[in-house]
Amino acid sequence: MAELAVNVDHVATLRQARGARYPDPVAAALAAETAGADAIVVHLREDRRHIQERDVRLLRQVVQSRLILEMAATSEMLGIALDIKPDTVTLVPEKREELTTEGGLDLITHQDVIREAVSTLKNARIKVCIFIDPDLDQIKIAHKIDADSIEIHTGAFCDAESQSRKQREMARIVDASKIGAKLKLGVHAGHGICYNTISAFKGLGEITEFSIGHSIVSRAVLTGMDRAVRDMKKQVQGL
Numbered sequence: 001m002a003e004l005a006v007n008v009d010h011v012a013t014l015r016q017a018r019g020a021r022y023p024d025p026v027a028a029a030l031a032a033e034t035a036g037a038d039a040i041v042v043h044l045r046e047d048r049r050h051i052q053e054r055d056v057r058l059l060r061q062v063v064q065s066r067l068i069l070e071m072a073a074t075s076e077m078l079g080i081a082l083d084i085k086p087d088t089v090t091l092v093p094e095k096r097e098e099l100t101t102e103g104g105l106d107l108i109t110h111q112d113v114i115r116e117a118v119s120t121l122k123n124a125r126i127k128v129c130i131f132i133d134p135d136l137d138q139i140k141i142a143h144k145i146d147a148d149s150i151e152i153h154t155g156a157f158c159d160a161e162s163q164s165r166k167q168r169e170m171a172r173i174v175d176a177s178k179i180g181a182k183l184k185l186g187v188h189a190g191h192g193i194c195y196n197t198i199s200a201f202k203g204l205g206e207i208t209e210f211s212i213g214h215s216i217v218s219r220a221v222l223t224g225m226d227r228a229v230r231d232m233k234k235q236v237q238g239l
C-alpha cells in the first residue's frame with residue numbers, strides 16, 4: 001500500500017500573509033499525523049516565503065512519523081539539514097521568481113553538485129530523494145549518484161488539459177516508475193496531485209509514496225469552514 005506524505009507549506013503561507021503566529025504548520029502537521037499521514041513534508045526555501053527554520057526545528061522535535069525536508073542543494077541548506085537531521089531530504093531545484101517548484105532537478109547539468117550533496121547527507125545518515133521529471137536519463141543519473149529514492153514530478157500530468165496529453169504524461173510516469181523500481185530506487189511521486197487526479201495512479205504499485213500539499217490544505221480550509229464560522233458566531237452572539 002502506498003504511503004501519504006503531507007506537505008504543510010501552505011499553512012505557513014497563510015501565516016506569513018499576515019505575519020501572524022497562526023495558523024501554525026507545526027499544529028497542522030500534528031493534526032495530519034493524527035489523521036493518518038505517513039510523513040510530514042516542508043520546503044524550506046531560500047527566500048523563506050512560507051516555512052521558517054523555526055518550523056523545521058520544532059517539527060523535528062514533535063513529528064512522530066517521518067520528517068521530509070525539501071530543499072535546494074546549497075551550502076546554506078546543507079548546513080541546516082546536517083544540523084536538524086530530517087529523516088529524508090528531497091533535493092529540488094529552486095528559483096526565486098517561481099510560484100512553486102516548476103520542474104524536476106536537471107541532473108545532467110547539475111550532476112556534480114548533486115552527487116556531492118547526496119554524499120554529504122548520506123554520510124550524516126539522512127536519506128536522500130531527488131525530485132526529477134519522468135525522464136529515463138535523469139533516473140539513470142539519480143541511480144548512479146547513489147540517491148536512495150526519486151520523486152517523480154507529476155505536475156505535467158496533473159496540469160494537462162487534453163486527454164491525449166494526460167495519456168502521454170501518464171505513460172512517462174509509468175515508464176519512469178518501472179525503471180526506478182528496476183534500479184532499486186525508492187519511487188515516490190508528487191506535485192499538483194488533487195482529489196480528482198489521485199485515482200489515475202491506481203495500480204501503479206512501484207510508487208510507494210505520494211507527496212501532496214496544496215490540495216489537502218485547500219480542502220482543509222473549506223471542510224473546516226463550517227466549524228470555524230460556528231465557533232466565531234457563538235462568540236459574537238454571546239457578546
Ligand code: PXP
Nearest residue numbers: 101131190191192211212213214
Ligand atoms: N513534491 C515536491 C518536490 C514539491 O516541491 C511540492 C510542492 O511543494 C510537492 C511535492 C507538493 O505539491 P502540491 O502542493 O502541488 O501537492
